Amino acid sequence: MSAAQKAAEAGSPVRSKLTVREVSKTFRADGKEVRVLEKVSLDIHEGEFICLLGPSGCGKSTLLNIMGGFLKPTSGEVRVDGEVVTKADPRRIFVFQERGVFPWLTVANNIAFGLGKLPYAEREERVAHYVDLVGLKGFEQSYPDELSGGMKQRVEVARALAVNPDVLYLDEPFGALDSITRLTLRAEILRIWAAEKKTIVFVTHDIEESIQLADRVVVMSARPAEIRRIVPIDIPHPRDLGSPRYSALREVIFDELGLAHKI
């Protein structure tokens, strides 16, 4: 039985790539219960770029970890292609801040990390392709500690893309970078997204970043996090940061977050 058939049987919409259904998460620490996520539901389409936006510590990373299969929800479920997510899977790669690259491997070997099953020639070819795509030509044999933070982030994105996943989860990937590098990498991730047509779920607490990148911005509340509002960003790429529409959307999101936090 195909995944789509299974999905149809389970009654979830087939057209969604990723379905989050009433997901709640409660952590238990020192006998106290901390509610982190409260009945979050979300449909993400194939090839869509989604930003989860919310204040630090609101639970958006927890949601991403549940989507990735690294955490189990207390209740509710996440499905990808109609299949319930129960564990991590190479079809869905999680990109951390640049600290996720393996420091004992060269750039080329980092990118080849998930390609163990491929024949040598094909592996080399893929590595070369993704080295090129993320602009690291000439650094194949360098070790991560010789690279800047931005370059390490590129290595991690290339390592993720090399295994040809359907979905990329990015957890505040540019959070630790300086603002100029951050701007450059935003442009890069959009270029890569356009070239590779992946479904991307991108966690950030940066309003500007979310408007620049996303098809839809999912604005989340403080803990326990709920979805306050989903804001479609209807500005065509390349997006003009100075356009009135941009300011208007920013205002909408700001209001939404402001309401959530009573600024």
Place this chain on the structure above:
Amino acid sequence: MDDLAKRRRQIESIVLPILAAALLIFVWHEAVTLTGTKIMPAPLAVWKGAIELGRKGILLPYIRDSLLRVGTGFTLAALVGIPLGLAVGLYRPLEQALNPVIQILRPISPLAWIPVAIVIFGIHPAAAVSLIFLASLFPIVVSSANAVRSVPPMFLQAGENFGLSRPALFARVILPAALPELITGLRIAFGVAWIVVVAAEMVAVDSGLGYLIVDSRNAGKRYDLVVAGMLLIGIIGLLLDGLFRAVEKMRWLRWGFRADS
């Protein structure tokens, strides 16, 4: 300006230790001369003693024997201790089971094991090796377990994400990630093993630098040779430590020691 400062630091790193050593030797020499002691040898007497040992053809064989014993004991300890430590670091139940035993045995000085070693091995060189084995085993187990436990969860998560099986995760993520700390643990354990060589060679052997010290005192109170043996142990210890540090600087390990540089 920056280059100049760097150069100055380089020169200082060579000159300062030499100055300190020279000062120490000078103070030692003056102290011996001023007190007129007949027991404590002056630096020059120690130097002559070392030359004498070299002439008699026992210095190099003694060094070789000591290195061999420490090498054997340490290698055996690594062969047992690394897998044991890794297992303890990986499996929580094993850690819970073994940790009290390790913590009880660990603070016992290798000297205390001498009678036990003789009971088990008799008057045999294996008794000496067993002391070195014991002295290095516990630091190796403890540091290997810590090395595994301190692997960043992010690396494990990434390995899992790329679909690695448990054995593959161990070989391709846990082991390489733990390696720098593991090597540092080995270096420290080797230092301990080398310290214990004197105690170990008091037992059941008639060669080596430890034996040299004990024998020179017992047969003829040759304190010049006692001190020569002490200094040789110190100098060789320093060189061996340098060897381990050179390994730590290897390309695929260096990342783990960034705090040092």
